[in-house]
Amino acid sequence: MNYISTRDKQQKVSSATAIANGISKEGGLFVPECFPQLTEERLLKLSKLSYVERAKNILGDYLTDFTADELYHCVAGAYTDKFGDGSVTRMAKLGDDVYMLELWHGPTCAFKDMALQLLPYLLTTSAKKTVDGKEIVILVATSGDTGKAALEGFKDVDGTRIMVFYPEQGVSPMQKLQMATQEGGNVTVCAIKGNFDDAQTAVKQIFTDNALAEQLAANGKMFSSANSINWGRLVPQIVYYISAYCDLLADEEIAIGDKINVCVPTGNFGNILAAYYAKQMGLPIAKFICASNQNNVLTDFIKTGTYDKNRAFHATISPSMDILISSNLERLLFALQGNDDAAVRNLMSDLGTKGSYTVTDPVRERLRAEFYGGCCDDAATKAAIHSIFEEYSYLCDTHTAVAVNVYQNYVKETGDNTKTVIASTASPFKFSQSVLEALTGSTEGLSEFEMADKLSELSGCTIPESLAALKGRAPRFNDVCDKADIGEYVVKQLKLK
Numbered sequence: 001m002n003y004i005s006t007r008d009k010q011q012k013v014s015s016a017t018a019i020a021n022g023i024s025k026e027g028g029l030f031v032p033e034c035f036p037q038l039t040e041e042r043l044l045k046l047s048k049l050s051y052v053e054r055a056k057n058i059l060g061d062y063l064t065d066f067t068a069d070e071l072y073h074c075v076a077g078a079y080t081d082k083f084g085d086g087s088v089t090r091m092a093k094l095g096d097d098v099y100m101l102e103l104w105h106g107p108t109c110a111f112k113d114m115a116l117q118l119l120p121y122l123l124t125t126s127a128k129k130t131v132d133g134k135e136i137v138i139l140v141a142t143s144g145d146t147g148k149a150a151l152e153g154f155k156d157v158d159g160t161r162i163m164v165f166y167p168e169q170g171v172s173p174m175q176k177l178q179m180a181t182q183e184g185g186n187v188t189v190c191a192i193k194g195n196f197d198d199a200q201t202a203v204k205q206i207f208t209d210n211a212l213a214e215q216l217a218a219n220g221k222m223f224s225s226a227n228s229i230n231w232g233r234l235v236p237q238i239v240y241y242i243s244a245y246c247d248l249l250a251d252e253e254i255a256i257g258d259k260i261n262v263c264v265p266t267g268n269f270g271n272i273l274a275a276y277y278a279k280q281m282g283l284p285i286a287k288f289i290c291a292s293n294q295n296n297v298l299t300d301f302i303k304t305g306t307y308d309k310n311r312a313f314h315a316t317i318s319p320s321m322d323i324l325i326s327s328n329l330e331r332l333l334f335a336l337q338g339n340d341d342a343a344v345r346n347l348m349s350d351l352g353t354k355g356s357y358t359v360t361d362p363v364r365e366r367l368r369a370e371f372y373g374g375c376c377d378d379a380a381t382k383a384a385i386h387s388i389f390e391e392y393s394y395l396c397d398t399h400t401a402v403a404v405n406v407y408q409n410y411v412k413e414t415g416d417n418t419k420t421v422i423a424s425t426a427s428p429f430k431f432s433q434s435v436l437e438a439l440t441g442s443t444e445g446l447s448e449f450e451m452a453d454k455l456s457e458l459s460g461c462t463i464p465e466s467l468a469a470l471k472g473r474a475p476r477f478n479d480v481c482d483k484a485d486i487g488e489y490v491v492k493q494l495k496l497k
Contacts, residue, residue: 001064003030003231006334007348009341015063016126019119019232020136022225023207027348028341030231031331036061038242038282040256047246051088052079054246055118055239062235066125074121078236082107082117089114089240091247092424094392097417098407099253100400100424101244108178109427109464110320111271112149115228115236120153120160122232123224127159135221137494138162139206141199142227143267144171144320145426147189148178150226155184162226163188163490165199168480171319173448174430174467180475188493189476194483195313196267197325200227202486204327209487215496228270229327237274242283244421254419261420263289263410265403267323269298271423273331276370280335286418291406292375293318298326302373305364308356317378317434318398320426325351333359336366372414374406381405382438385428389439395459397428397435429455429463 003018005011007028013021018030046054055075063071079088084105092100106113127136138160140150147164154162166179168191179189192199206212207223216222228234241262248254262285264272272290279285292299294314301307309324316322330344336359337343350357359367376384384401388394396404403422411417428435432451433443439458443451449471456463481489 001036001062002033004033004339005029005341006031006330007341007345009339014065014130015231016065016129019122019126019230020130020222020224022223022230023204025208027204027208028344029229029327029331031334032062035277035280043242043246043249044256046242047249049246050086051243052076054243055079055236058239058242059235063122065129070125074118074125077121078118083113089243089247091244092394093253094388094394097419099244099248099419099421100394100396101240101421102424103240104424104426106149107466108145108148108152109430109467110145110149111423111425112145113152114240115233116146116149116153116226118236119150119226119230119232120157124157124159126232131222133220134217136160136224137216137221138224138226139203139490140164140226141196141203142166142171142179143196143322144175145430146227148175148182151179151182151184151187151189154226155182155187157186161186161188163190163493165190165192165203165486167191167195167199168193170195170315170322172431172433174432174470175319177448177470177473177475178467180477181470181473182476190479190481190489192481192483192486196323197309197313198483199486200325200327202483203227204229206487206490212487212491216494219494219496221494227327228268234270234274234277234328237271238277238281241275241278241421242281245283248419248421257284259284259286259418261285261287261289261416261418262423263291263403263407263420264423265291265318265321265399265425266298267292267295267321267326269326269328269332271425273328276332276335287416288371289403289407289410289420290371290373291403292373293321293381293402294375294377295322295324296375297324298329299373299375301329302367302371305361305367306356306358307351309351310355317381317431318402320399321402333363336363372410374409376402376405376409382434384408385435385438389459393460395428395435395455395461396424397426398431399426400424401438427464427467428461429467
């Protein structure tokens with residue numbers, strides 16, 4: 001299995017090289033040259049396996065330069081004893097047709113753990129094959145959950161150093177405390193005066209700075225990424241959609257060959273893209289329901305074929321989705337345009353210079369045949385949290401609630417009652433204030449942990465241990481830099497000057 005760049009498909013690299021480098025040298029994203037296929041017979045066999053066994057089986061098709069022993073070491077190390085029980089993911093059924101795929105039972109209580117517990121194993125194994133001896137400096141831009149999950153995954157991993165940048169005013173108090181108190185001798189955390197898009201753009205520019213790369217190499221270091229622009233972050237996410245289908249088969253909720261819909265709350269487009277890739281492998285998915293908050297750039301794109309980031313940026317109660325530049329959309333564009341790298345280069349150039357681009361009519365029709373886009377504001381998000389709890393006694397966070405709202409609107413609009421898996425992406429206790437306000441109307445006078453306690457009492461849900469343990473912890477990291485100074489901050493931290 002080789003990987004090509006979305007902006008230069010003449011570049012052809014192994015999975016280890018794609019994972020170690022994170023991004024192609026000209027700024028493109030690595031994608032598989034072709035997709036391995038799932039037969040019905042194989043899906044039935046997978047349905048009888050554990051999550052670890054499913055992951056090893058599926059990832060083996062993509063990581064063909066990893067030995068079987070290496071793959072097992074990576075997968076078992078990532079998922080054994082770190083997600084509460086052997087199932088790794090959990091499924092909650094709401095009504096006859098809706099299944100909440102809970103992806104947040106890992107150490108940082110967000111779906112990012114599903115990939116970022118595995119990525120350190122994949123990255124260090126890849127580095128030994130391709131750049132042995134160099135220290136890998138991992139740069140991460142985060143809108144909230146990726147930062148903590150990456151920090152937790154890479155803390156004290158030999159041969160790595162990780163630096164995380166998050167918007168100072170763009171994450172929840174619990175998310176900020178998770179990052180600011182992070183343990184580990186190889187970790188750095190810095191807030192920025194700007195939003196996630198500013199951080200992501202700065203990190204991408206650092207990756208394509210050839211002079212800095214040479215300076216880094218002279219010091220025995222190289223950059224890589226833990227954002228979903230790295231194939232090693234994205235490929236583990238394909239696994240849990242296939243695994244969810246297998247669980248539905250095992251529980252006799254569906255029969256082999258039955259199609260399902262998938263609804264995903266998304267900002268950077270990686271989570272829903274993983275589901276799309278699962279379909280390219282043969283997983284029977286009928287429709288992808290793309291759910292956005294008030295930053296509805298993806299909704300407009302799916303409806304019109306025009307992607308335009310020139311709009312107001314909204315800080316919402318679902319901060320991990322407060323994104324106007326959805327990096328992984330580039331991979332979808334590459335697929336929808338028949339792997340036309342020149343077309344992708346032109347679109348990305350327009351995005352960089354004009355802040356917008358428009359796809360051709362045939363591409364727009366292919367997009368709309370696969371995807372439905374919807375969005376909602378904070379009031380509708382809170383209403384969804386309240387209604388789901390009232391009807392099903394099910395507590396969901398502010399991101400999953402966006403998906404619930406958009407799914408409900410999709411059904412009203414289309415009448416489509418196909419069984420649907422909704423990606424549940426974070427513990428509600430990471431956003432206690434907003435969730436509690438949705439249920440009770442007020443949180444006045446309560447501290448962050450008092451709100452969590454009250455939410456637990458009201459819902460009967462237990463506060464995750466890793467979040468409860470943050471109470472009283474003093475922050476280790478208090479740095480703040482301007483968005484324009486991220487590159488300078490990186491150089492200073494690495495003592496390159």
